Amino acid sequence: MTGMSGPEETVEETQGTFGAPLAKPFPKARSGGPQPNGDPLIRAKEFSVFYGTKAAVDRVTLDIQAGKVTAIIGPSGCGKSTYLRAINRMNDLIPGCGTAGVLSLEDQDLYAPDVDVVALRKMIGMVFQKPNPFPKSIFDNVAFGPRIHGLNERGTLDEIVERSLKRAALFDEVKDRLDHNALGLSGGQQQRLCIARAIAVDPKILLMDEPASALDPRSTTRIEDLIGELRGDYTIVIVTHNMQQAARVSDMTAFFYEGRLVEFGDTDQIFTKPRAKETEDYITGRFG
Amino acid sequence: MQIGTRKLFNRSFTFVSIVSIVFMSLALVVLLGPIFVKGSSAFIFRATIEHRELMLDRFGRGDRAAVEAEAARAAAARAPVFEAIRAFEAQLDTASADFRSQYRSDYTELRSLMLELLGPGPGEEEPVLMRGQYGQTRWDRARIKLQEILFIEEYDYSDSSKMGVKVLKPRVDRFRGTSLEPAFALLENDAEEMLRPRLTWYWRFLFDDSYDSHFFGGIWPEMLGTIYLVIGAMLFAVPLGIVTAIYLSEYAGESHFVSILRTCISSLAGVPSIVFGLFGLAFFINTVHVSPSKSVLAGALTLAVLVLPTVIRASEEAIKAVPLTYKEASMSLGASKWRTILTVILPAALPGVLTSIIISMGRAAGETAPIIFTAAVSVGKPLAVWQTLSQPTPALPWNIYNLATEHQAIDEIRHVQYGMVLTLVALVLLLNLTAIVLRARISKKLRG
Numbered sequence: 001m002t003g004m005s006g007p008e009e010t011v012e013e014t015q016g017t018f019g020a021p022l023a024k025p026f027p028k029a030r031s032g033g034p035q036p037n038g039d040p041l042i043r044a045k046e047f048s049v050f051y052g053t054k055a056a057v058d059r060v061t062l063d064i065q066a067g068k069v070t071a072i073i074g075p076s077g078c079g080k081s082t083y084l085r086a087i088n089r090m091n092d093l094i095p096g097c098g099t100a101g102v103l104s105l106e107d108q109d110l111y112a113p114d115v116d117v118v119a120l121r122k123m124i125g126m127v128f129q130k131p132n133p134f135p136k137s138i139f140d141n142v143a144f145g146p147r148i149h150g151l152n153e154r155g156t157l158d159e160i161v162e163r164s165l166k167r168a169a170l171f172d173e174v175k176d177r178l179d180h181n182a183l184g185l186s187g188g189q190q191q192r193l194c195i196a197r198a199i200a201v202d203p204k205i206l207l208m209d210e211p212a213s214a215l216d217p218r219s220t221t222r223i224e225d226l227i228g229e230l231r232g233d234y235t236i237v238i239v240t241h242n243m244q245q246a247a248r249v250s251d252m253t254a255f256f257y258e259g260r261l262v263e264f265g266d267t268d269q270i271f272t273k274p275r276a277k278e279t280e281d282y283i284t285g286r287f288g
Numbered sequence: 289m290q291i292g293t294r295k296l297f298n299r300s301f302t303f304v305s306i307v308s309i310v311f312m313s314l315a316l317v318v319l320l321g322p323i324f325v326k327g328s329s330a331f332i333f334r335a336t337i338e339h340r341e342l343m344l345d346r347f348g349r350g351d352r353a354a355v356e357a358e359a360a361r362a363a364a365a366r367a368p369v370f371e372a373i374r375a376f377e378a379q380l381d382t383a384s385a386d387f388r389s390q391y392r393s394d395y396t397e398l399r400s401l402m403l404e405l406l407g408p409g410p411g412e413e414e415p416v417l418m419r420g421q422y423g424q425t426r427w428d429r430a431r432i433k434l435q436e437i438l439f440i441e442e443y444d445y446s447d448s449s450k451m452g453v454k455v456l457k458p459r460v461d462r463f464r465g466t467s468l469e470p471a472f473a474l475l476e477n478d479a480e481e482m483l484r485p486r487l488t489w490y491w492r493f494l495f496d497d498s499y500d501s502h503f504f505g506g507i508w509p510e511m512l513g514t515i516y517l518v519i520g521a522m523l524f525a526v527p528l529g530i531v532t533a534i535y536l537s538e539y540a541g542e543s544h545f546v547s548i549l550r551t552c553i554s555s556l557a558g559v560p561s562i563v564f565g566l567f568g569l570a571f572f573i574n575t576v577h578v579s580p581s582k583s584v585l586a587g588a589l590t591l592a593v594l595v596l597p598t599v600i601r602a603s604e605e606a607i608k609a610v611p612l613t614y615k616e617a618s619m620s621l622g623a624s625k626w627r628t629i630l631t632v633i634l635p636a637a638l639p640g641v642l643t644s645i646i647i648s649m650g651r652a653a654g655e656t657a658p659i660i661f662t663a664a665v666s667v668g669k670p671l672a673v674w675q676t677l678s679q680p681t682p683a684l685p686w687n688i689y690n691l692a693t694e695h696q697a698i699d700e701i702r703h704v705q706y707g708m709v710l711t712l713v714a715l716v717l718l719l720n721l722t723a724i725v726l727r728a729r730i731s732k733k734l735r736g
Binding site (some may be wrong): 016088090095118119120121122124125126130132133134135136144145148149180181183194197198201 | 541542571611612613614615616617618619620621622623624627632635636733734735
């Protein structure tokens with residue numbers, strides 16, 4: 001396990017971030033900030049996800065590179081969302097869901113029995129298809145993550161909330177009503193708030209599950225612009241139905257079909273010179 | 289389907305709905321109307337001078353000088369009556385044995401009725417029971433007594449083809465020619481002067497101690513007992529119910545065992561409440577010995593068991609109704625399951641949970657059977673908080689039943705019973721109203 005730092009260092013670092021020691025330290029190189037591009041960060045080797053006996057993701061081998069925006073495209077039911085949710089183990093919430101093969105983050109097997117899921121999810125932020133702010137104030141929404149990780153000091157919280165909201169390009173719109181209920185925001189604002197909320201815990205990776213599919217075109221554009229701004233600071237994996245969107249925002253594109261990874265490569269190459277017949281059919285709109 | 293048929297169906301459906309709503313509203317009016325009208329008679333009534341004297345003697349309320357002056361005027365009006373009585377008694381003492389045996393029983397009956405109406409006369413010894421020390425405190429009761437004094441109810445069976453016909457015979461006929469005769473005319477004409485009725489708003493009915501088996505005073509011991517029982521029951525049922533609901537909805541999963549558990553909880557909700565009462569006696573008092581005998585504690589525990597299924601089921605539904613997306617968002621930020629439940633799920637489920645709690649409070653307040661064997665007594669003083677651990681208490685539902693079935697002179701104090709019913713109904717309605725308002729406010733806050 002080359003990417004793992006020593007246990008003492010790890011503890012120190014996790015404590016350093018938010019004060020409270022995590023139950024089980026999770027290896028963590030650096031969070032936020034520019035990351036070396038191109039190194040494989042999330043590696044899947046013959047990785048499968050089962051719902052009962054049905055394989056939703058079928059023996060996928062895929063290296064997602066640090067600091068890049070990777071789009072996962074494919075028709076409905078191709079397993080792209082399942083794959084995404086396997087990365088931060090959100091599938092654990094679904095009864096009867098099992099995995100096979102290896103999915104690792106910085107050489108740490110995500111499905112090893114001794115993995116601390118809480119620490120893992122802190123490193124991997126997620127933005128969902130439907131904006132899902134809590135029915136709390138805007139401030140409390142963003143501060144939720146830092147708070148559960150043991151940060152309660154008002155000054156630091158204020159700072160984190162402001163920084164996160166600015167990063168999510170929402171601060172100017174809401175700075176005068178941070179104590180208003182988040183559900184009073186528009187759909188697009190809510191989704192940017194969810195991004196701010198995810199950023200607030202200082203993750204390395206942002207998973208986005210069709211983040212713009214429930215939004216109107218203008219809000220969609222803003223989200224896409226935001227992804228462009230976050231590029232480089234975070235490793236972003238975005239699942240999308242919208243091929244133009246994938247082409248616009250991503251560096252790398254993976255095409256999933258019926259649970260399998262059909263093709264993975266530079267976005268330009270996938271959309272201009274797809275190698276596989278299925279990819280070509282899909283991006284030219286012959287199915288899906 | 290033909291468009292005509294569809295319209296017909298629509299119309300008839302609307303019609304049936306409206307009819308049932310009207311029917312329900314009518315039922316509510318028919319049910320609650322008399323309760324409010326009769327119940328209010330405990331609070332608003334024409335009180336006689338006796339009531340004001342009682343308030344002054346027992347509670348120190350009212351202007352002493354004014355009450356005493358009024359009492360003096362009443363005594364002056366009564367004086368000729370008592371004069372007549374004394375004269376008649378003197379006549380009895382000196383008269384022949386024939387005369388005495390002719391009037392003895394009639395006079396004894398009349399004398400006790402007079403005592404009930406006006407209380408003991410000047411110079412007479414104070415009876416031991418409080419009800420003998422005062423005349424009628426309420427004008428409506430006084431008029432009934434007066435009627436009893438002036439007329440004797442008899443049944444006429446002369447026509448054998450009919451049932452007995454009630455006839456009222458003037459009592460004065462029995463005493464024609466005696467020195468008592470003028471007393472009847474005085475009573476008939478000057479009763480208002482003797483008792484001085486005045487419309488009174490007796491809101492302290494709720495907060496006054498009761499005296500002499502509810503003949504006088506209010507219903508505070510019953511109110512307080514009910515409040516203790518409800519709060520006590522909630523102290524046990526709410527934490528237990530919510531924790532169980534969390535376990536069932538978030539941790540238990542869908543195993544065979546859990547579905548059996550759920551069925552058990554549902555069946556528990558359907559068990560007759562008298563069975564809970566017997567269970568409470570057998571378990572909490574006779575087996576666990578939470579108290580030497582009946583106590584508020586034992587009653588509260590029994591009521592807690594009674595409402596527990598309601599709290600559990602309703603809270604579970606409320607927790608299950610929280611959108612999964614909240615849970616996902618919280619988990620994805622690295623919150624542990626427990627943290628998610630505490631900070632996200634429970635606050636979002638709060639309106640539903642609160643509603644279940646307040647409705648259970650209404651239920652606990654109104655239940656009679658569970659407290660018969662475990663907590664309730666018919667007469668008692670208001671308890672201090674620490675006494676609830678070992679002492680039984682009067683409580684509204686039980687005392688309503690007790691007054692109706694076991695009180696020696698319920699006809700004299702119907703107004704107390706009606707007042708209790710109104711208080712209980714108002715209490716439950718108030719709780720339900722609180723539930724509705726609270727729920728609306730929190731839901732609004734959650735919706736943003």
